[in-house]
Amino acid sequence: MNRDFSEALDAAIAHASVIRASAKGLQRILNAVFLDGPFRPLKNFANGTWLEHPLHPLLTDVPVGAWTVTLLLYIAALFFGVNGIGIAIALAMGLGILAALAAIATGFMDWMDVDPTELAVGFIHALVNITGTILFIIAWIMLYTSQWQVSMAxxxxxxxxxxxxxxxAYLGGELVFRLGTMINRNAYRSGPKEFTPVVEFDDLPENKPQRFDVKGQPVLLVRRGQRVYAIGAVCSHYGAPLEQGTLHDSIIECPWHYSHFSLEDGSVKRGPSTAPLPLYDTDVKDGKIWVKVNRVTQAVSPH
Ligand code: FES
Structure with a gap:
Protein backbone atom coordinates (compact mmCIF):
# COMPACT_ATOMS: atom_id res chain seq x y z
CA MET A 1 0.00 0.00 0.00
CA ASN A 2 1.39 3.39 -1.01
CA ARG A 3 1.08 5.99 1.72
CA ASP A 4 2.39 9.54 1.66
CA PHE A 5 4.56 10.76 4.53
CA SER A 6 1.66 11.93 6.71
CA GLU A 7 -0.28 8.71 6.30
CA ALA A 8 2.81 6.60 6.92
CA LEU A 9 3.59 8.58 10.09
CA ASP A 10 0.01 8.26 11.37
CA ALA A 11 -0.01 4.54 10.58
CA ALA A 12 3.32 3.94 12.34
CA ILE A 13 2.07 5.72 15.46
CA ALA A 14 -1.36 4.10 15.39
CA HIS A 15 0.07 0.58 15.00
CA ALA A 16 2.55 0.87 17.86
CA SER A 17 0.90 -1.27 20.51
CA VAL A 18 2.62 0.47 23.43
CA ILE A 19 1.28 3.84 22.25
CA ARG A 20 -2.20 2.42 21.66
CA ALA A 21 -2.34 0.78 25.07
CA SER A 22 -1.00 3.84 26.93
CA ALA A 23 -3.40 6.15 25.10
CA LYS A 24 -6.35 3.88 25.76
CA GLY A 25 -5.48 3.66 29.45
CA LEU A 26 -5.28 7.43 29.81
CA GLN A 27 -8.50 7.86 27.83
CA ARG A 28 -10.26 5.50 30.23
CA ILE A 29 -9.09 7.52 33.24
CA LEU A 30 -10.22 10.81 31.68
CA ASN A 31 -13.59 9.33 30.80
CA ALA A 32 -14.03 8.06 34.36
CA VAL A 33 -13.31 11.53 35.76
CA PHE A 34 -14.91 13.87 33.23
CA LEU A 35 -17.65 12.05 31.33
CA ASP A 36 -20.26 12.44 34.03
CA GLY A 37 -20.47 13.92 37.47
CA PRO A 38 -19.19 17.17 38.97
CA PHE A 39 -16.31 17.67 36.51
CA ARG A 40 -18.43 17.47 33.36
CA PRO A 41 -18.94 21.28 33.21
CA LEU A 42 -15.16 21.69 33.21
CA LYS A 43 -14.95 19.47 30.14
CA ASN A 44 -17.69 21.49 28.44
CA PHE A 45 -15.75 24.66 29.18
CA ALA A 46 -12.50 23.17 27.88
CA ASN A 47 -14.16 21.87 24.70
CA GLY A 48 -15.26 25.45 23.93
CA THR A 49 -18.98 24.66 23.69
CA TRP A 50 -19.75 27.97 25.44
CA LEU A 51 -17.63 29.80 22.84
CA GLU A 52 -19.17 27.89 19.91
CA HIS A 53 -15.57 27.23 18.84
CA PRO A 54 -13.01 24.67 20.01
CA LEU A 55 -10.92 26.33 22.73
CA HIS A 56 -7.77 24.24 22.29
CA PRO A 57 -6.61 25.49 18.85
CA LEU A 58 -7.26 29.05 19.95
CA LEU A 59 -4.97 28.63 22.96
CA THR A 60 -2.21 26.89 21.00
CA ASP A 61 -1.60 30.06 18.99
CA VAL A 62 -0.37 31.85 22.12
CA PRO A 63 2.71 29.70 22.93
CA VAL A 64 3.63 29.52 19.24
CA GLY A 65 3.66 33.32 19.07
CA ALA A 66 5.13 33.95 22.53
CA TRP A 67 7.93 31.44 22.09
CA THR A 68 8.76 32.78 18.62
CA VAL A 69 9.18 36.21 20.22
CA THR A 70 11.26 34.55 22.96
CA LEU A 71 13.62 33.08 20.40
CA LEU A 72 13.95 36.35 18.46
CA LEU A 73 14.77 38.23 21.68
CA TYR A 74 17.36 35.61 22.59
CA ILE A 75 18.95 36.03 19.15
CA ALA A 76 18.96 39.82 19.59
CA ALA A 77 20.64 39.47 23.00
CA LEU A 78 23.14 36.73 22.20
CA PHE A 79 24.13 37.53 18.64
CA PHE A 80 23.49 41.27 18.24
CA GLY A 81 24.54 42.47 21.68
CA VAL A 82 21.18 43.92 22.76
CA ASN A 83 21.37 44.27 26.54
CA GLY A 84 18.84 44.32 29.36
CA ILE A 85 16.11 42.23 27.74
CA GLY A 86 16.27 39.24 30.08
CA ILE A 87 12.99 40.22 31.75
CA ALA A 88 11.31 40.73 28.37
CA ILE A 89 12.42 37.23 27.39
CA ALA A 90 11.11 35.84 30.69
CA LEU A 91 7.74 37.56 30.17
CA ALA A 92 7.31 36.22 26.64
CA MET A 93 8.47 32.77 27.66
CA GLY A 94 6.26 32.78 30.79
CA LEU A 95 3.17 33.77 28.79
CA GLY A 96 3.90 30.91 26.41
CA ILE A 97 4.27 28.46 29.31
CA LEU A 98 0.96 29.48 30.93
CA ALA A 99 -0.91 29.28 27.61
CA ALA A 100 0.75 25.94 26.79
CA LEU A 101 -0.45 24.48 30.10
CA ALA A 102 -4.01 25.64 29.30
CA ALA A 103 -3.68 24.27 25.76
CA ILE A 104 -2.53 20.89 27.11
CA ALA A 105 -5.50 20.71 29.51
CA THR A 106 -8.06 21.64 26.84
CA GLY A 107 -6.39 19.35 24.32
CA PHE A 108 -6.89 16.36 26.61
CA MET A 109 -10.60 17.21 26.90
CA ASP A 110 -10.95 17.11 23.09
CA TRP A 111 -8.70 14.06 22.80
CA MET A 112 -10.68 11.84 25.18
CA ASP A 113 -13.53 11.59 22.63
CA VAL A 114 -11.61 10.53 19.53
CA ASP A 115 -11.20 7.30 17.55
CA PRO A 116 -8.17 4.93 17.74
CA THR A 117 -5.91 6.54 15.10
CA GLU A 118 -6.47 10.07 16.41
CA LEU A 119 -6.12 8.73 19.93
CA ALA A 120 -2.62 7.39 19.20
CA VAL A 121 -1.46 10.41 17.16
CA GLY A 122 -3.01 12.78 19.71
CA PHE A 123 -1.19 10.97 22.51
CA ILE A 124 2.16 11.58 20.82
CA HIS A 125 1.12 15.17 20.00
CA ALA A 126 0.47 15.70 23.72
CA LEU A 127 3.71 14.01 24.83
CA VAL A 128 5.77 16.09 22.41
CA ASN A 129 4.12 19.33 23.50
CA ILE A 130 4.47 18.49 27.18
CA THR A 131 8.18 17.86 26.56
CA GLY A 132 8.52 21.20 24.76
CA THR A 133 6.73 22.98 27.61
CA ILE A 134 8.99 21.34 30.22
CA LEU A 135 12.06 22.52 28.28
CA PHE A 136 10.74 26.09 28.32
CA ILE A 137 10.02 25.80 32.05
CA ILE A 138 13.64 24.69 32.56
CA ALA A 139 14.89 27.64 30.47
CA TRP A 140 12.68 30.05 32.44
CA ILE A 141 13.94 28.75 35.80
CA MET A 142 17.57 29.00 34.59
CA LEU A 143 16.93 32.58 33.46
CA TYR A 144 15.32 33.39 36.81
CA THR A 145 18.15 31.87 38.86
CA SER A 146 20.72 33.80 36.83
CA GLN A 147 18.85 37.02 37.71
CA TRP A 148 17.57 37.49 34.15
CA GLN A 149 21.04 37.30 32.62
CA VAL A 150 20.69 35.92 29.12
CA SER A 151 23.18 33.17 28.34
CA MET A 152 23.78 30.31 25.97
CA ALA A 153 23.02 27.97 28.89
CA ALA A 169 2.38 21.73 16.05
CA TYR A 170 2.90 19.60 12.95
CA LEU A 171 1.17 16.67 14.64
CA GLY A 172 -1.63 19.00 15.76
CA GLY A 173 -2.19 20.05 12.15
CA GLU A 174 -2.15 16.39 11.19
CA LEU A 175 -4.89 15.67 13.72
CA VAL A 176 -7.18 18.34 12.31
CA PHE A 177 -6.45 18.61 8.60
CA ARG A 178 -5.71 14.96 7.82
CA LEU A 179 -7.61 13.08 10.49
CA GLY A 180 -10.50 15.51 10.96
CA THR A 181 -10.44 15.86 14.75
CA MET A 182 -12.97 18.42 16.04
CA ILE A 183 -13.96 19.60 12.56
CA ASN A 184 -17.60 20.42 11.89
CA ARG A 185 -19.06 17.31 10.22
CA ASN A 186 -21.86 19.44 8.79
CA ALA A 187 -19.69 22.12 7.19
CA TYR A 188 -20.93 21.44 3.66
CA ARG A 189 -24.58 20.56 4.26
CA SER A 190 -27.29 22.22 2.25
CA GLY A 191 -30.96 21.42 1.80
CA PRO A 192 -34.01 22.15 -0.32
CA LYS A 193 -34.77 25.85 -0.59
CA GLU A 194 -38.43 25.09 -1.29
CA PHE A 195 -40.71 22.99 0.91
CA THR A 196 -40.21 19.34 -0.05
CA PRO A 197 -42.42 16.41 1.04
CA VAL A 198 -40.63 13.85 3.21
CA VAL A 199 -43.05 11.42 4.87
CA GLU A 200 -46.72 10.97 5.78
CA PHE A 201 -47.41 12.69 9.11
CA ASP A 202 -49.12 9.57 10.47
CA ASP A 203 -46.12 7.42 9.58
CA LEU A 204 -43.81 9.37 11.88
CA PRO A 205 -44.17 7.92 15.38
CA GLU A 206 -44.16 10.31 18.31
CA ASN A 207 -40.91 10.88 20.20
CA LYS A 208 -38.98 8.53 17.95
CA PRO A 209 -36.25 10.36 15.99
CA GLN A 210 -36.07 9.20 12.38
CA ARG A 211 -33.56 9.94 9.66
CA PHE A 212 -34.57 10.78 6.09
CA ASP A 213 -32.64 11.55 2.96
CA VAL A 214 -34.03 14.84 1.68
CA LYS A 215 -32.50 15.75 -1.67
CA GLY A 216 -29.27 14.07 -0.60
CA GLN A 217 -29.19 15.68 2.85
CA PRO A 218 -29.51 13.69 6.10
CA VAL A 219 -32.44 15.18 8.01
CA LEU A 220 -33.66 14.11 11.44
CA LEU A 221 -37.40 14.41 12.03
CA VAL A 222 -38.85 14.28 15.52
CA ARG A 223 -42.57 14.46 16.16
CA ARG A 224 -43.75 15.63 19.55
CA GLY A 225 -47.54 15.88 19.68
CA GLN A 226 -48.63 17.88 16.65
CA ARG A 227 -45.26 19.56 16.32
CA VAL A 228 -42.51 18.29 14.02
CA TYR A 229 -38.86 19.29 14.42
CA ALA A 230 -36.27 18.95 11.66
CA ILE A 231 -32.51 19.23 12.20
CA GLY A 232 -29.41 17.65 10.69
CA ALA A 233 -29.18 13.91 11.34
CA VAL A 234 -25.38 13.80 11.65
CA CYS A 235 -23.63 14.90 14.84
CA SER A 236 -21.39 17.85 14.06
CA HIS A 237 -18.72 16.56 16.46
CA TYR A 238 -17.78 13.20 14.96
CA GLY A 239 -20.60 12.27 12.63
CA ALA A 240 -22.70 9.98 14.82
CA PRO A 241 -26.15 8.99 13.51
CA LEU A 242 -28.48 11.05 15.69
CA GLU A 243 -31.50 8.85 14.97
CA GLN A 244 -29.78 6.46 17.39
CA GLY A 245 -29.57 9.20 20.02
CA THR A 246 -31.69 9.64 23.11
CA LEU A 247 -34.49 12.15 23.34
CA HIS A 248 -34.74 14.29 26.50
CA ASP A 249 -37.78 16.53 25.94
CA SER A 250 -36.67 18.93 23.19
CA ILE A 251 -33.02 17.84 23.35
CA ILE A 252 -31.40 15.04 21.35
CA GLU A 253 -28.38 13.40 22.95
CA CYS A 254 -25.69 12.04 20.63
CA PRO A 255 -25.16 8.27 21.04
CA TRP A 256 -21.35 8.47 20.81
CA HIS A 257 -20.00 11.24 23.05
CA TYR A 258 -23.27 12.58 24.45
CA SER A 259 -23.38 16.08 22.99
CA HIS A 260 -26.79 17.68 23.43
CA PHE A 261 -28.55 19.54 20.61
CA SER A 262 -31.76 21.55 20.76
CA LEU A 263 -34.52 20.33 18.47
CA GLU A 264 -35.79 23.92 18.36
CA ASP A 265 -32.80 25.44 16.60
CA GLY A 266 -30.04 22.81 16.36
CA SER A 267 -27.87 24.69 18.87
CA VAL A 268 -25.37 22.85 21.06
CA LYS A 269 -26.47 22.57 24.68
CA ARG A 270 -23.62 20.34 25.84
CA GLY A 271 -20.24 19.45 24.32
CA PRO A 272 -17.94 18.10 23.10
CA SER A 273 -19.57 19.44 19.95
CA THR A 274 -19.15 23.15 19.33
CA ALA A 275 -20.97 23.54 16.00
CA PRO A 276 -24.78 23.61 15.73
CA LEU A 277 -26.71 21.24 13.52
CA PRO A 278 -28.35 22.32 10.27
CA LEU A 279 -31.89 23.54 10.91
CA TYR A 280 -34.92 22.94 8.69
CA ASP A 281 -38.39 24.53 8.66
CA THR A 282 -41.30 22.11 8.72
CA ASP A 283 -44.88 22.24 7.53
CA VAL A 284 -47.71 19.71 7.51
CA LYS A 285 -49.80 19.81 4.36
CA ASP A 286 -52.00 17.20 2.64
CA GLY A 287 -51.16 14.78 5.46
CA LYS A 288 -47.44 15.00 4.69
CA ILE A 289 -44.47 16.53 6.48
CA TRP A 290 -42.59 19.05 4.32
CA VAL A 291 -39.20 20.54 5.06
CA LYS A 292 -37.00 23.27 3.65
CA VAL A 293 -33.66 24.57 4.79
CA ASN A 294 -33.63 27.29 7.43
CA ARG A 295 -29.96 27.50 8.40
CA VAL A 296 -26.80 25.63 7.44
CA THR A 297 -23.17 26.40 8.26
CA GLN A 298 -22.28 28.16 5.02
CA ALA A 299 -24.12 31.47 4.72
CA VAL A 300 -23.94 31.29 0.93
CA SER A 301 -24.72 27.85 -0.44
CA PRO A 302 -21.87 26.43 -2.56
CA HIS A 303 -24.39 24.63 -4.82
S1 FES B 1 -20.18 12.16 17.60
FE1 FES B 1 -19.20 12.93 19.36
S2 FES B 1 -20.75 13.95 20.44
FE2 FES B 1 -21.70 13.21 18.68
Whole structure:
Protein backbone atom coordinates (compact mmCIF):
# COMPACT_ATOMS: atom_id res chain seq x y z
CA MET A 1 0.00 0.00 0.00
CA ASN A 2 1.39 3.39 -1.01
CA ARG A 3 1.08 5.99 1.72
CA ASP A 4 2.39 9.54 1.66
CA PHE A 5 4.56 10.76 4.53
CA SER A 6 1.66 11.93 6.71
CA GLU A 7 -0.28 8.71 6.30
CA ALA A 8 2.81 6.60 6.92
CA LEU A 9 3.59 8.58 10.09
CA ASP A 10 0.01 8.26 11.37
CA ALA A 11 -0.01 4.54 10.58
CA ALA A 12 3.32 3.94 12.34
CA ILE A 13 2.07 5.72 15.46
CA ALA A 14 -1.36 4.10 15.39
CA HIS A 15 0.07 0.58 15.00
CA ALA A 16 2.55 0.87 17.86
CA SER A 17 0.90 -1.27 20.51
CA VAL A 18 2.62 0.47 23.43
CA ILE A 19 1.28 3.84 22.25
CA ARG A 20 -2.20 2.42 21.66
CA ALA A 21 -2.34 0.78 25.07
CA SER A 22 -1.00 3.84 26.93
CA ALA A 23 -3.40 6.15 25.10
CA LYS A 24 -6.35 3.88 25.76
CA GLY A 25 -5.48 3.66 29.45
CA LEU A 26 -5.28 7.43 29.81
CA GLN A 27 -8.50 7.86 27.83
CA ARG A 28 -10.26 5.50 30.23
CA ILE A 29 -9.09 7.52 33.24
CA LEU A 30 -10.22 10.81 31.68
CA ASN A 31 -13.59 9.33 30.80
CA ALA A 32 -14.03 8.06 34.36
CA VAL A 33 -13.31 11.53 35.76
CA PHE A 34 -14.91 13.87 33.23
CA LEU A 35 -17.65 12.05 31.33
CA ASP A 36 -20.26 12.44 34.03
CA GLY A 37 -20.47 13.92 37.47
CA PRO A 38 -19.19 17.17 38.97
CA PHE A 39 -16.31 17.67 36.51
CA ARG A 40 -18.43 17.47 33.36
CA PRO A 41 -18.94 21.28 33.21
CA LEU A 42 -15.16 21.69 33.21
CA LYS A 43 -14.95 19.47 30.14
CA ASN A 44 -17.69 21.49 28.44
CA PHE A 45 -15.75 24.66 29.18
CA ALA A 46 -12.50 23.17 27.88
CA ASN A 47 -14.16 21.87 24.70
CA GLY A 48 -15.26 25.45 23.93
CA THR A 49 -18.98 24.66 23.69
CA TRP A 50 -19.75 27.97 25.44
CA LEU A 51 -17.63 29.80 22.84
CA GLU A 52 -19.17 27.89 19.91
CA HIS A 53 -15.57 27.23 18.84
CA PRO A 54 -13.01 24.67 20.01
CA LEU A 55 -10.92 26.33 22.73
CA HIS A 56 -7.77 24.24 22.29
CA PRO A 57 -6.61 25.49 18.85
CA LEU A 58 -7.26 29.05 19.95
CA LEU A 59 -4.97 28.63 22.96
CA THR A 60 -2.21 26.89 21.00
CA ASP A 61 -1.60 30.06 18.99
CA VAL A 62 -0.37 31.85 22.12
CA PRO A 63 2.71 29.70 22.93
CA VAL A 64 3.63 29.52 19.24
CA GLY A 65 3.66 33.32 19.07
CA ALA A 66 5.13 33.95 22.53
CA TRP A 67 7.93 31.44 22.09
CA THR A 68 8.76 32.78 18.62
CA VAL A 69 9.18 36.21 20.22
CA THR A 70 11.26 34.55 22.96
CA LEU A 71 13.62 33.08 20.40
CA LEU A 72 13.95 36.35 18.46
CA LEU A 73 14.77 38.23 21.68
CA TYR A 74 17.36 35.61 22.59
CA ILE A 75 18.95 36.03 19.15
CA ALA A 76 18.96 39.82 19.59
CA ALA A 77 20.64 39.47 23.00
CA LEU A 78 23.14 36.73 22.20
CA PHE A 79 24.13 37.53 18.64
CA PHE A 80 23.49 41.27 18.24
CA GLY A 81 24.54 42.47 21.68
CA VAL A 82 21.18 43.92 22.76
CA ASN A 83 21.37 44.27 26.54
CA GLY A 84 18.84 44.32 29.36
CA ILE A 85 16.11 42.23 27.74
CA GLY A 86 16.27 39.24 30.08
CA ILE A 87 12.99 40.22 31.75
CA ALA A 88 11.31 40.73 28.37
CA ILE A 89 12.42 37.23 27.39
CA ALA A 90 11.11 35.84 30.69
CA LEU A 91 7.74 37.56 30.17
CA ALA A 92 7.31 36.22 26.64
CA MET A 93 8.47 32.77 27.66
CA GLY A 94 6.26 32.78 30.79
CA LEU A 95 3.17 33.77 28.79
CA GLY A 96 3.90 30.91 26.41
CA ILE A 97 4.27 28.46 29.31
CA LEU A 98 0.96 29.48 30.93
CA ALA A 99 -0.91 29.28 27.61
CA ALA A 100 0.75 25.94 26.79
CA LEU A 101 -0.45 24.48 30.10
CA ALA A 102 -4.01 25.64 29.30
CA ALA A 103 -3.68 24.27 25.76
CA ILE A 104 -2.53 20.89 27.11
CA ALA A 105 -5.50 20.71 29.51
CA THR A 106 -8.06 21.64 26.84
CA GLY A 107 -6.39 19.35 24.32
CA PHE A 108 -6.89 16.36 26.61
CA MET A 109 -10.60 17.21 26.90
CA ASP A 110 -10.95 17.11 23.09
CA TRP A 111 -8.70 14.06 22.80
CA MET A 112 -10.68 11.84 25.18
CA ASP A 113 -13.53 11.59 22.63
CA VAL A 114 -11.61 10.53 19.53
CA ASP A 115 -11.20 7.30 17.55
CA PRO A 116 -8.17 4.93 17.74
CA THR A 117 -5.91 6.54 15.10
CA GLU A 118 -6.47 10.07 16.41
CA LEU A 119 -6.12 8.73 19.93
CA ALA A 120 -2.62 7.39 19.20
CA VAL A 121 -1.46 10.41 17.16
CA GLY A 122 -3.01 12.78 19.71
CA PHE A 123 -1.19 10.97 22.51
CA ILE A 124 2.16 11.58 20.82
CA HIS A 125 1.12 15.17 20.00
CA ALA A 126 0.47 15.70 23.72
CA LEU A 127 3.71 14.01 24.83
CA VAL A 128 5.77 16.09 22.41
CA ASN A 129 4.12 19.33 23.50
CA ILE A 130 4.47 18.49 27.18
CA THR A 131 8.18 17.86 26.56
CA GLY A 132 8.52 21.20 24.76
CA THR A 133 6.73 22.98 27.61
CA ILE A 134 8.99 21.34 30.22
CA LEU A 135 12.06 22.52 28.28
CA PHE A 136 10.74 26.09 28.32
CA ILE A 137 10.02 25.80 32.05
CA ILE A 138 13.64 24.69 32.56
CA ALA A 139 14.89 27.64 30.47
CA TRP A 140 12.68 30.05 32.44
CA ILE A 141 13.94 28.75 35.80
CA MET A 142 17.57 29.00 34.59
CA LEU A 143 16.93 32.58 33.46
CA TYR A 144 15.32 33.39 36.81
CA THR A 145 18.15 31.87 38.86
CA SER A 146 20.72 33.80 36.83
CA GLN A 147 18.85 37.02 37.71
CA TRP A 148 17.57 37.49 34.15
CA GLN A 149 21.04 37.30 32.62
CA VAL A 150 20.69 35.92 29.12
CA SER A 151 23.18 33.17 28.34
CA MET A 152 23.78 30.31 25.97
CA ALA A 153 23.02 27.97 28.89
CA UNK A 154 19.42 29.19 29.27
CA UNK A 155 19.01 29.68 25.51
CA UNK A 156 19.72 26.03 24.59
CA UNK A 157 16.70 24.46 26.40
CA UNK A 158 14.48 27.19 24.93
CA UNK A 159 15.81 26.50 21.43
CA UNK A 160 15.32 22.74 21.77
CA UNK A 161 11.87 23.37 23.27
CA UNK A 162 10.97 25.48 20.25
CA UNK A 163 12.00 22.74 17.82
CA UNK A 164 10.06 20.17 19.84
CA UNK A 165 7.02 22.48 19.86
CA UNK A 166 7.26 22.78 16.05
CA UNK A 167 7.02 18.98 15.80
CA UNK A 168 4.04 19.06 18.18
CA ALA A 169 2.38 21.73 16.05
CA TYR A 170 2.90 19.60 12.95
CA LEU A 171 1.17 16.67 14.64
CA GLY A 172 -1.63 19.00 15.76
CA GLY A 173 -2.19 20.05 12.15
CA GLU A 174 -2.15 16.39 11.19
CA LEU A 175 -4.89 15.67 13.72
CA VAL A 176 -7.18 18.34 12.31
CA PHE A 177 -6.45 18.61 8.60
CA ARG A 178 -5.71 14.96 7.82
CA LEU A 179 -7.61 13.08 10.49
CA GLY A 180 -10.50 15.51 10.96
CA THR A 181 -10.44 15.86 14.75
CA MET A 182 -12.97 18.42 16.04
CA ILE A 183 -13.96 19.60 12.56
CA ASN A 184 -17.60 20.42 11.89
CA ARG A 185 -19.06 17.31 10.22
CA ASN A 186 -21.86 19.44 8.79
CA ALA A 187 -19.69 22.12 7.19
CA TYR A 188 -20.93 21.44 3.66
CA ARG A 189 -24.58 20.56 4.26
CA SER A 190 -27.29 22.22 2.25
CA GLY A 191 -30.96 21.42 1.80
CA PRO A 192 -34.01 22.15 -0.32
CA LYS A 193 -34.77 25.85 -0.59
CA GLU A 194 -38.43 25.09 -1.29
CA PHE A 195 -40.71 22.99 0.91
CA THR A 196 -40.21 19.34 -0.05
CA PRO A 197 -42.42 16.41 1.04
CA VAL A 198 -40.63 13.85 3.21
CA VAL A 199 -43.05 11.42 4.87
CA GLU A 200 -46.72 10.97 5.78
CA PHE A 201 -47.41 12.69 9.11
CA ASP A 202 -49.12 9.57 10.47
CA ASP A 203 -46.12 7.42 9.58
CA LEU A 204 -43.81 9.37 11.88
CA PRO A 205 -44.17 7.92 15.38
CA GLU A 206 -44.16 10.31 18.31
CA ASN A 207 -40.91 10.88 20.20
CA LYS A 208 -38.98 8.53 17.95
CA PRO A 209 -36.25 10.36 15.99
CA GLN A 210 -36.07 9.20 12.38
CA ARG A 211 -33.56 9.94 9.66
CA PHE A 212 -34.57 10.78 6.09
CA ASP A 213 -32.64 11.55 2.96
CA VAL A 214 -34.03 14.84 1.68
CA LYS A 215 -32.50 15.75 -1.67
CA GLY A 216 -29.27 14.07 -0.60
CA GLN A 217 -29.19 15.68 2.85
CA PRO A 218 -29.51 13.69 6.10
CA VAL A 219 -32.44 15.18 8.01
CA LEU A 220 -33.66 14.11 11.44
CA LEU A 221 -37.40 14.41 12.03
CA VAL A 222 -38.85 14.28 15.52
CA ARG A 223 -42.57 14.46 16.16
CA ARG A 224 -43.75 15.63 19.55
CA GLY A 225 -47.54 15.88 19.68
CA GLN A 226 -48.63 17.88 16.65
CA ARG A 227 -45.26 19.56 16.32
CA VAL A 228 -42.51 18.29 14.02
CA TYR A 229 -38.86 19.29 14.42
CA ALA A 230 -36.27 18.95 11.66
CA ILE A 231 -32.51 19.23 12.20
CA GLY A 232 -29.41 17.65 10.69
CA ALA A 233 -29.18 13.91 11.34
CA VAL A 234 -25.38 13.80 11.65
CA CYS A 235 -23.63 14.90 14.84
CA SER A 236 -21.39 17.85 14.06
CA HIS A 237 -18.72 16.56 16.46
CA TYR A 238 -17.78 13.20 14.96
CA GLY A 239 -20.60 12.27 12.63
CA ALA A 240 -22.70 9.98 14.82
CA PRO A 241 -26.15 8.99 13.51
CA LEU A 242 -28.48 11.05 15.69
CA GLU A 243 -31.50 8.85 14.97
CA GLN A 244 -29.78 6.46 17.39
CA GLY A 245 -29.57 9.20 20.02
CA THR A 246 -31.69 9.64 23.11
CA LEU A 247 -34.49 12.15 23.34
CA HIS A 248 -34.74 14.29 26.50
CA ASP A 249 -37.78 16.53 25.94
CA SER A 250 -36.67 18.93 23.19
CA ILE A 251 -33.02 17.84 23.35
CA ILE A 252 -31.40 15.04 21.35
CA GLU A 253 -28.38 13.40 22.95
CA CYS A 254 -25.69 12.04 20.63
CA PRO A 255 -25.16 8.27 21.04
CA TRP A 256 -21.35 8.47 20.81
CA HIS A 257 -20.00 11.24 23.05
CA TYR A 258 -23.27 12.58 24.45
CA SER A 259 -23.38 16.08 22.99
CA HIS A 260 -26.79 17.68 23.43
CA PHE A 261 -28.55 19.54 20.61
CA SER A 262 -31.76 21.55 20.76
CA LEU A 263 -34.52 20.33 18.47
CA GLU A 264 -35.79 23.92 18.36
CA ASP A 265 -32.80 25.44 16.60
CA GLY A 266 -30.04 22.81 16.36
CA SER A 267 -27.87 24.69 18.87
CA VAL A 268 -25.37 22.85 21.06
CA LYS A 269 -26.47 22.57 24.68
CA ARG A 270 -23.62 20.34 25.84
CA GLY A 271 -20.24 19.45 24.32
CA PRO A 272 -17.94 18.10 23.10
CA SER A 273 -19.57 19.44 19.95
CA THR A 274 -19.15 23.15 19.33
CA ALA A 275 -20.97 23.54 16.00
CA PRO A 276 -24.78 23.61 15.73
CA LEU A 277 -26.71 21.24 13.52
CA PRO A 278 -28.35 22.32 10.27
CA LEU A 279 -31.89 23.54 10.91
CA TYR A 280 -34.92 22.94 8.69
CA ASP A 281 -38.39 24.53 8.66
CA THR A 282 -41.30 22.11 8.72
CA ASP A 283 -44.88 22.24 7.53
CA VAL A 284 -47.71 19.71 7.51
CA LYS A 285 -49.80 19.81 4.36
CA ASP A 286 -52.00 17.20 2.64
CA GLY A 287 -51.16 14.78 5.46
CA LYS A 288 -47.44 15.00 4.69
CA ILE A 289 -44.47 16.53 6.48
CA TRP A 290 -42.59 19.05 4.32
CA VAL A 291 -39.20 20.54 5.06
CA LYS A 292 -37.00 23.27 3.65
CA VAL A 293 -33.66 24.57 4.79
CA ASN A 294 -33.63 27.29 7.43
CA ARG A 295 -29.96 27.50 8.40
CA VAL A 296 -26.80 25.63 7.44
CA THR A 297 -23.17 26.40 8.26
CA GLN A 298 -22.28 28.16 5.02
CA ALA A 299 -24.12 31.47 4.72
CA VAL A 300 -23.94 31.29 0.93
CA SER A 301 -24.72 27.85 -0.44
CA PRO A 302 -21.87 26.43 -2.56
CA HIS A 303 -24.39 24.63 -4.82
S1 FES B 1 -20.18 12.16 17.60
FE1 FES B 1 -19.20 12.93 19.36
S2 FES B 1 -20.75 13.95 20.44
FE2 FES B 1 -21.70 13.21 18.68
Missing amino acids: NFIPALVGYLVMALG
